[in-house]
Amino acid sequence: MTQKSLKITQSFFIALFIMASLVSCKNNQEKKETTETTDSQPETQELFFEISLAQWSLSKPIIEGKMDPMNFAQKANEMGFTGIEYVSGLYTSEIEKTNLATVLDTLKARSGRYNVENVLIMIDGEGDLAISDEAERNKAVENHKKWVDAAQFLGAHSIRVNLFGSDDPEVWKANSIDGLKSLGEYASSKGVNVLVENHGYLSSNAKLLVEVMEGVNLPNVGTLPDFGNFCLKREEGERWEAACIEEYPKYQGVEEMMSHAKAVSAKSYAFDESGQETTIDFGKMLKIVKDAGYSGFIGIEYEGEELSAEEGIIATKELLIAEGSKL
Template identity: 55%
Template structure:
């Protein structure tokens, strides 16, 4: 991801810090019925990835931290628990601890974002099947936690052959969804780079799978199809799908929505994403589920960025009632 220099004392930072300083902890939906948005809010664990990777925050304490920040629902990220996931006994203990803490805090577990478990869209069927098998433990974990979904990626396959990619993607998803159905769980795909960020192609995959527990997780910001030198997220994007068109195309299949944010101007608006336009698209689809906040900026600290994103969502939601 692109990193920006951290600059203190901006108007948005001051606004966010006001809430932190006053210990703004109560449930934001408890004010009154007329103040409620059309969606529910959740906090994506990736918003706190710097704190977790640095050791300032234990990944096990994520539900407690989310509650302290005023959230009643959370979205986990598998890579923060990779070490425990290597051992079945340790993994079972981990999931039990997360369930105990989330229940204790009164926090709802919404989904697990699964990364690094193989290419579900691999051209080779053996490789796809291996990826499906790797994902099953996360299906089981999500079911134990009471989540409604796991989020997966559609990596692998020849990027130049869209027909082959769609066929392989549909096969991998169908196999995983068939298993997830036994746990009454959804499998949802995020636009997360490569051909998965081509929303028209991803919509075709959804139609090919045609299963009730298969869906999408539209992310407001992840629409780069190709980066310079075919590099990682730190490389410049040279082929980007229209984000508003993409979210519109993905919403008919959406079982979750990710509100990505990077930075804010002096009035509290996201500098690269028109949140008013995005929320109008989401609302017009009839969606009323969780919108997960996923702050990825650097200018504001993680907690300040999370709060700035929440305030923006709440303000814009009132504007489109």
């Protein structure tokens, strides 16, 4: 090899070494940046539940005439929900204008168009299933049957009912078992569940409600634990608006009801600066729900005054995702 050839070869290897060093440094830097990004932004853990929107969260704009209840599916889709929970009472005027069948046809078509699942229907104003008057109790059962049929038509898995009636625990328990068993047997033939929410008075006594479930002993009759509705007694015996003067322990109540739960309601009222609900520990509630083995829909039911309906719904959704991701 000539002296000139030797110098050219040496220059080539020096250049090759420098290029290799630069590539190695770049790869190390990229690896470092990737590691730092991963460390500072951990992946969000998949939620153990799905999130639905309870229509009661939008009750104010609906009642005030600012929102058409027939557009519920569209609104839920726009807000990023995949499941919806109807409230029967918000369709009273629509049903009076036409009929229940026409309303249901429209709701089913729109839920399909906007790709949301019809989860359940919350039933109000159809009579008391735990009332002591047997004729009135039976009439209430009959009144609820059309909503069982409605749930079947919409593809919803459940209807939510109320158990209002006697203030005597044993009388209430016996009446509740009778009313629920009659309605539950009918609903079973339609493939629909009948769920009881803690919705005030003795229905918010979770221990007593579980005894009712055991007394009914039907696989399609269960509970819908609500994070917030555990008021047992209000001033002057009022059902809704008066101040609560006696409350069942809410975390204990949800835990007891989860043994028969087929749906869950995430009630919210107000939020602090960090996004936490001011009266309910969502992290604690969600751990109770997860420990019970539940993995279905959790419905958002915002009832606050400080935020608008949409703002409250979004705040509740963000909180569910934040706390659920930790479990």
